[in-house]
Amino acid sequence: MSQPNETDNYKHDPEAQKKLRDMAKKIDYAMLTTVDTDGTLRSRPMSTNGEVEFDGDIWFFTYGSSHKVDEIERQPHVNVSFSEPKTQTYISISGTAELVTDKAKIKELWKPELKAWFPKGTDEPDIALLKVHATKAEYWDSPSGLVATTVGLVKSITTGKAPSEMGDHEKLSLT
Numbered sequence: 001m002s003q004p005n006e007t008d009n010y011k012h013d014p015e016a017q018k019k020l021r022d023m024a025k026k027i028d029y030a031m032l033t034t035v036d037t038d039g040t041l042r043s044r045p046m047s048t049n050g051e052v053e054f055d056g057d058i059w060f061f062t063y064g065s066s067h068k069v070d071e072i073e074r075q076p077h078v079n080v081s082f083s084e085p086k087t088q089t090y091i092s093i094s095g096t097a098e099l100v101t102d103k104a105k106i107k108e109l110w111k112p113e114l115k116a117w118f119p120k121g122t123d124e125p126d127i128a129l130l131k132v133h134a135t136k137a138e139y140w141d142s143p144s145g146l147v148a149t150t151v152g153l154v155k156s157i158t159t160g161k162a163p164s165e166m167g168d169h170e171k172l173s174l175t
Contacts, residue, residue, distance in 0.1 A: 010136055010173040017172060020139055023089050024048070024058075024082055032060065032130075033079040034071040034097075044068065046080075046130075049111050056095070056134040056174040059109055061118065064099060064128035072097045072130065080132055088142035095134040095174075105129060134174045141168045 024030075025048075033043040046060045058080055062069065072078065076098065082091040100106075106129060107122050118124040 010171045012173055013170070016170045017174065019141070019168075020091065020137055020170075020172060023139060023141060024091055024093075026087075027082040027084045027089065027091070029082075030058075031081045031083075032068070032097075032132075033081070034068055035075040035077065036071055037074070042068075042071065043081075049109075049114065058093065058095075058132040058134060060130040060132070061106075061109070061114055062099075062128055062130050063124075063126045064101060065126050069099050069128070069130070072099065078132055080134075088140070090140040091137065092139075093132070093134045093137045095132050095136070097130050097132045100129040100131045102129075137172045137174055139168070139170055139172075 028049065029045050029047055031043045032046045033041050036042040046062075048058060048060065076096040078095060078097045080093045080095070082089070082093075084090075103122070106127060109129065110122050115121060118127050120127075
């Protein structure tokens with residue numbers, strides 16, 4: 001008898017994918033995790049500027065000569081995590097990343113607030129995009145907020161019973 005595969009727990013669910021996309025669009029900064037040259041994991045904050053498509057793609061502006069691009073070219077597997085503690089929303093997305101230098105796509109996704117990082121705008125010589133093609137995602141969403149979640153956890157600890165409502169948790173396959 002074969003062992004269950006971890007991906008067996010990931011489902012295709014268009015409604016859950018829509019919820020995932022809507023949750024991610026509300027969180028401007030994510031942590032992008034890559035594999036460094038020595039094999040260790042390395043994370044850095046990146047702004048999505050709301051560019052989460054979920055046909056499975058997340059877009060980040062970057063400089064093409066940055067170290068993270070070198071890391072991705074050596075090992076394209078990445079993780080993107082979103083966190084919004086105020087609303088108890090957490091997202092983890094696994095996928096592969098690639099460098100995109102298509103000027104038309106850069107202009108399509110450009111937003112004026114990006115000038116803080118790219119002073120010359122879309123004419124910045126080294127400007128590029130990182131495209132993360134998401135393959136799997138997991139999210140946790142507690143609609144009740146931090147106070148209600150904390151009260152539920154304390155009640156669970158004191159009564160020894162599992163909390164009755166801790167919010168949504170889904171594992172999604174995006175391929």
